[in-house]
Amino acid sequence: MASPYEFIETHRERFEDELKSFLRIKSVSADSTCKPAIEEACQFVARKMRSAGLATEIIPTVGNPLVYGESLLAPGQPTILVYGHYDVQPSDPDDKWESPAFEPTVRGGNIYARGATDDKGQMYLHLNAIEAWMKTVGKLPINVKVIIEGEEEVGSSGIGDALSTLKDRLSCDAVVISDSSMYAPDQPAITYGLKGICYFEIYLDGPKRDLHSGTFGGSVKNPINALTEMLAQLVDPDGRVRVPGFYDDVLPLSEAERTSIARLPFSDEEYRSEMGVDDLFGEKGYSTLERRWARPTCDINGIWGGYQGEGAKTVLPAKAGAKFSFRLVPNQEPSKIESALKAYLEEIKPKGISIAIKHHHGAAAVVVPLESPTVRAASRALQKAYGKKPFYIREGGSIPICSSFKEVLGVDSLLLGFGLNDDNTHSPNEKFCLKDYHRGALAIAYLFEELANKGDG
Amino acid sequence: MASPYEFIETHRERFEDELKSFLRIKSVSADSTCKPAIEEACQFVARKMRSAGLATEIIPTVGNPLVYGESLLAPGQPTILVYGHYDVQPSDPDDKWESPAFEPTVRGGNIYARGATDDKGQMYLHLNAIEAWMKTVGKLPINVKVIIEGEEEVGSSGIGDALSTLKDRLSCDAVVISDSSMYAPDQPAITYGLKGICYFEIYLDGPKRDLHSGTFGGSVKNPINALTEMLAQLVDPDGRVRVPGFYDDVLPLSEAERTSIARLPFSDEEYRSEMGVDDLFGEKGYSTLERRWARPTCDINGIWGGYQGEGAKTVLPAKAGAKFSFRLVPNQEPSKIESALKAYLEEIKPKGISIAIKHHHGAAAVVVPLESPTVRAASRALQKAYGKKPFYIREGGSIPICSSFKEVLGVDSLLLGFGLNDDNTHSPNEKFCLKDYHRGALAIAYLFEELANKGDG
Numbered sequence: 001m002a003s004p005y006e007f008i009e010t011h012r013e014r015f016e017d018e019l020k021s022f023l024r025i026k027s028v029s030a031d032s033t034c035k036p037a038i039e040e041a042c043q044f045v046a047r048k049m050r051s052a053g054l055a056t057e058i059i060p061t062v063g064n065p066l067v068y069g070e071s072l073l074a075p076g077q078p079t080i081l082v083y084g085h086y087d088v089q090p091s092d093p094d095d096k097w098e099s100p101a102f103e104p105t106v107r108g109g110n111i112y113a114r115g116a117t118d119d120k121g122q123m124y125l126h127l128n129a130i131e132a133w134m135k136t137v138g139k140l141p142i143n144v145k146v147i148i149e150g151e152e153e154v155g156s157s158g159i160g161d162a163l164s165t166l167k168d169r170l171s172c173d174a175v176v177i178s179d180s181s182m183y184a185p186d187q188p189a190i191t192y193g194l195k196g197i198c199y200f201e202i203y204l205d206g207p208k209r210d211l212h213s214g215t216f217g218g219s220v221k222n223p224i225n226a227l228t229e230m231l232a233q234l235v236d237p238d239g240r241v242r243v244p245g246f247y248d249d250v251l252p253l254s255e256a257e258r259t260s261i262a263r264l265p266f267s268d269e270e271y272r273s274e275m276g277v278d279d280l281f282g283e284k285g286y287s288t289l290e291r292r293w294a295r296p297t298c299d300i301n302g303i304w305g306g307y308q309g310e311g312a313k314t315v316l317p318a319k320a321g322a323k324f325s326f327r328l329v330p331n332q333e334p335s336k337i338e339s340a341l342k343a344y345l346e347e348i349k350p351k352g353i354s355i356a357i358k359h360h361h362g363a364a365a366v367v368v369p370l371e372s373p374t375v376r377a378a379s380r381a382l383q384k385a386y387g388k389k390p391f392y393i394r395e396g397g398s399i400p401i402c403s404s405f406k407e408v409l410g411v412d413s414l415l416l417g418f419g420l421n422d423d424n425t426h427s428p429n430e431k432f433c434l435k436d437y438h439r440g441a442l443a444i445a446y447l448f449e450e451l452a453n454k455g456d457g
Numbered sequence: 458m459a460s461p462y463e464f465i466e467t468h469r470e471r472f473e474d475e476l477k478s479f480l481r482i483k484s485v486s487a488d489s490t491c492k493p494a495i496e497e498a499c500q501f502v503a504r505k506m507r508s509a510g511l512a513t514e515i516i517p518t519v520g521n522p523l524v525y526g527e528s529l530l531a532p533g534q535p536t537i538l539v540y541g542h543y544d545v546q547p548s549d550p551d552d553k554w555e556s557p558a559f560e561p562t563v564r565g566g567n568i569y570a571r572g573a574t575d576d577k578g579q580m581y582l583h584l585n586a587i588e589a590w591m592k593t594v595g596k597l598p599i600n601v602k603v604i605i606e607g608e609e610e611v612g613s614s615g616i617g618d619a620l621s622t623l624k625d626r627l628s629c630d631a632v633v634i635s636d637s638s639m640y641a642p643d644q645p646a647i648t649y650g651l652k653g654i655c656y657f658e659i660y661l662d663g664p665k666r667d668l669h670s671g672t673f674g675g676s677v678k679n680p681i682n683a684l685t686e687m688l689a690q691l692v693d694p695d696g697r698v699r700v701p702g703f704y705d706d707v708l709p710l711s712e713a714e715r716t717s718i719a720r721l722p723f724s725d726e727e728y729r730s731e732m733g734v735d736d737l738f739g740e741k742g743y744s745t746l747e748r749r750w751a752r753p754t755c756d757i758n759g760i761w762g763g764y765q766g767e768g769a770k771t772v773l774p775a776k777a778g779a780k781f782s783f784r785l786v787p788n789q790e791p792s793k794i795e796s797a798l799k800a801y802l803e804e805i806k807p808k809g810i811s812i813a814i815k816h817h818h819g820a821a822a823v824v825v826p827l828e829s830p831t832v833r834a835a836s837r838a839l840q841k842a843y844g845k846k847p848f849y850i851r852e853g854g855s856i857p858i859c860s861s862f863k864e865v866l867g868v869d870s871l872l873l874g875f876g877l878n879d880d881n882t883h884s885p886n887e888k889f890c891l892k893d894y895h896r897g898a899l900a901i902a903y904l905f906e907e908l909a910n911k912g913d914g
Contacts, residue, residue, distance in 0.1 A: 029768070030766065030767055030768025030769060030770060031766065031767055031768065032767065089770055089771075090764065090766055090768070090770055092764070092766060093667075096666075096667070153769070153770075154768050154769055155769065181672070195671060197671070197771070199769045199771065201769075206734060207732045207733055207734055208732065208733025208734075209553075209733075209881065209884055209885070209886075210550075210553070210881075210883070210884035210885060211732075211883075211884060212853075212854060212882045212883040212884065213754075213756040213758060213782060213784070213883070214652060214654070214784055214852070214853040214854030214855055215638070215749065215852065215853045215854050215878060215882070216732070216749065216853065217749070217754040217755075217756045217784055217853055218696055218738075218739045218740065218748040218749055218752055218753075218754035218784070218853065219728070219732075219737055219738060219739050219745050219748050219749045220732050220734055220737065220738055221734070221736075221738035222756045222757060224688075224756075224757035224758075224759070224760050224779075225688070225692060225696075225755075225756065225757050227685070227760075228684070228685040228688040228689045228757065228760070229689045229694060231681075231682070231685040231689075232685045232686045232688075232689035232690075233689075235682060237686060237807060239675055271676070275664045275665065275668075275673070275676075275677050276664055276665025276666075277663060277664055277665075277677055277678070277809045277810075278808070278809060278811070279678075279808035279809040280676055280677065280809065281675075281676060281677055281678035281807075281808065281809045282675045282676050283675065288676050291675040291676050292672065292673065292674070292675055292676050295675055296675075297670075297674040297675035298674075298682075299670040299674045299679045299681075299682065299771075299773050300679060300681035300682050300685065300762075300763065301670060301681075301763050301764055301769070301770060301771060301772050301773075301774075302681070302762065302763035302764035302765050302766075302770065302772070302774075303681050303684075303685070303760055303761065303762045303763060303765075303777065304760065304761055304765045305757075305759065305760045306757065306758050306759035306760060306780070307547065307549070307758055307759035307780060308759050308760075308761045309487065309488065309547055309549060309759075310487055310488055310489065311486070311487025311488065311547075311611050311817070312487060312610070312611055312612065312656045312658075312758070312780065312782070312817040312818065313487060313546055313547055313610075313758060313759065313780070313883065314546075314654070314656070314756075314758060314782060314855075314883055315758050315759070315883050315884065316756050316758075317758075317759075320760065322681075323763070323764060323769065323770070325670060325769070325771060327670070327671055327674055327675070350694060350738075351735070351736035351738065352734045352735060352736040352737065352738045353734075354735065360768070360769040361769065395671070395672065396669075396671040396672045396673065396674055396675065397669060397671030397672050397771075398671055398771075421672060424666065424667075425669045425672070426667070426668075426669040426670070426770065426771055426772050427666055427667035427668060427669065427772065428666070428667060429666075
């Protein structure tokens with residue numbers, strides 16, 4: 001009988017074909033016209049789980065449905081909950097993609113498609129690992145629950161709402177999530193910290209109709225001018241957030257952690273060149289990795305208003321708007337930030353303008369302890385799959401559900417990322433290295449064995 | 458034989474039908490896909506001029522062609538040059554139009570269409586007046602030249618370039634332009650001052666690709682954040698421009714003019730309510746009419762960047778941009794403002810961002826003397842057509858060619874506006890009152906007679 005590890009090796013082609021089919025499904029959760037694709041992606045995941053040998057069911061929520069599967073045939077062994085998501089970010093700007101976002105294309109050992117790394121590829125490799133155990137050994141060496149949601153990119157409200165109801169069903173010793181990056185090519189990492197997020201949209205209303213900027217300019221506040229004035233007051237030029245009270249609860253980085261981050265191989269100059277900018281940016285007094293991983297930030301994610309077409313139009317528009325988000329660090333509470341922001345915006349709002357604010361989603365940051373049997377097992381599994389010890393890193397991205405798992409299930413999440421920083425998540429030409437797709441499955445297959453192996457040391 | 462005035466009265470229906478046909482032509486000069494419509498509008502005007510009895514020709518330029526016509530059969534009488542434009546502003550946002558922008562529709566005595574008042578309707582009424590004289594009296598009582606251009610909405614570069622070549626051909630005693638507004642319904646006005654304009658577009662480049670705002674936020678300057686910071690520094694919150702040197706050459710309003718403006722019937726409260734805002738806005742120390750007519754302003758006319766779609770996308774975009782314009786007052790030089798602005802933008806540009814600036818067009822402000830035979834003749838003509846003395850007003854809009862006429866031909870422009878301030882120029886639901894379309898033609902027909910009538914007093 002082949003081992004699970006051999007099974008993964010010999011089924012590379014089929015696993016890649018399955019991933020391609022999955023990536024063709026345009027499951028953009030932010031776009032309500034993609035509802036049928038959301039349903040299709042959900043069914044696709046359910047079929048794979050069933051064929052991998054999990055008892056599978058689709059769980060409806062207030063939003064997009066969850067796919068749940070389990071195999072609990074290892075009494076006395078630990079139980080893990082694998083979490084992932086089948087929804088993806090919007091693909092625009094589509095004209096910047098070298099191959100279409102929803103026609104997966106392999107170039108240079110990478111598969112290019114929206115969702116390749118975030119999170120379809122990284123999520124699916126867990127199902128490949130489960131299938132490998134099931135179809136060789138006939139069962140898993142530990143107890144595994146899998147929950148895959150369809151709204152991670154828009155705030156996880158469906159699973160968030162269902163979580164307390166599902167509490168007993170999802171009870172576990174640890175959550176395992178692959179939705180982040182390695183430190184560098186061939187250098188695996190365990191991510192022990194994630195930022196939180198608060199995402200907002202602001203709408204400004206000025207005059208009741210678009211006006212001629214010559215005839216009316218200087219008498220009526222222009223909503224775009226007002227918008228730039230307000231947004232410019234969100235952060236100072238170095239990126240320090242100006243919302244009163246924003247930093248009140250920020251947990252400072254410990255000296256030990258700063259030392260450990262400083263020890264990682266990182267070149268500002270290489271990073272600057274890779275980003276294609278003439279200067280890096282950010283809050284004074286912190287290194288680039290510290291700013292990216294452990295300091296709160298504010299980015300405007302989109303802005304619009306007035307005439308965006310070719311040539312000149314002398315309009316004083318009736319409306320303008322923007323999307324912006326804060327990344328939060330441990331101990332900052334999204335709901336407190338939301339209240340502080342709303343009060344601040346009302347305070348700095350110019351006369352002659354009315355505003356409306358929409359809160360898209362919020363999530364607290366998480367940091368997990370490095371000293372745990374789960375982390376140690378993961379370290380050994382990564383070493384077996386990659387032949388190298390993992391680095392311990394943090395990440396600027398947010399996985400909103402992590403803090404909910406901690407709160408409701410009382411467990412930490414193990415973040416094993418198999419992507420790379422240049423995978424273009426949320427950008428055109430998103431990719432995932434196929435080698436890591438398979439090494440990732442291998443690492444997860446080893447993780448099951450390592451978690452079962454109590455010789456922890 | 459009927460008089461020209463009776464002719465205008467009895468041909469109302471045909472004149473309205475002709476205007477409708479003219480308005481159906483989508484001659485948007487800012488949109489290069491509208492080139493065929495530009496050509497069609499040009500030919501349409503030429504046909505009307507010929508049928509009205511003018512010797513007509515189409516004059517090519519570096520841009521869109523000019524239509525020129527003349528009737529110089531009144532030796533010893535003054536010569537006027539009628540100027541207008543056949544191009545129109547873009548129609549977007551199209552979903553805000555109650556009837557389609559290029560399907561002229563009559564509602565409540567107004568004709569609704571892009572270009573109805575600016576400037577197709579106001580320009581065409583001159584041709585109706587000419588036709589009325591030609592087809593009744595058989596000739597005009599003065600010498601009339603007509604020049605109609607197709608790039609007024611994008612900076613008049615074609616006619617601007619051709620003007621010195623055409624200098625002798627266009628020589629005249631005064632230019633007459635109808636491309637502005639009356640003071641109020643049934644209250645005609647002579648506009649003696651226009652603002653100038655400088656229109657710019659700015660493009661910001663940050664990282665070489667769109668980035669995930671979680672993974673990269675706080676390390677790379679976000680071009681939208683940078684854009685809002687830069688644009689917020691263009692003007693202070695009260696609308697006073699912050700570009701160094703911007704006010705250096707501004708000619709202050711005389712006490713006499715301030716008194717005369719203050720005497721006009723105007724209610725801030727009515728205006729505020731008409732605009733649909735909770736407060737008016739603008740530079741301290743000046744009345745609303747002063748700010749609109751005689752103080753420089755800065756408006757952002759369009760802005761874009763990042764994700765504008767539905768829902769949340771956590772992107773740190775590679776690019777952002779905006780269109781903005783300054784309205785200038787007498788004595789401010791557009792080229793000086795352009796240099797000052799460019800230097801200022803380079804100075805306030807954040808690190809990590811590169812910028813490019815495009816100057817769309819510039820024009821100086823104009824003020825014409827009220828004490829001239831032309832203005833007196835116009836006053837009498839308006840009184841005959843409307844039964845009321847005109848008000849003398851200024852206007853915040855710009856007609857870039859006016860300052861060129863002064864410079865090259867050495868003559869002032871007589872600005873006889875027949876529109877209304879709520880005509881929605883440059884906005885959805887642009888309209889023109891049909892009563893004023895005909896009264897305007899009547900006023901112009903009277904103007905010809907009054908200019909010929911030397912009993913000036």
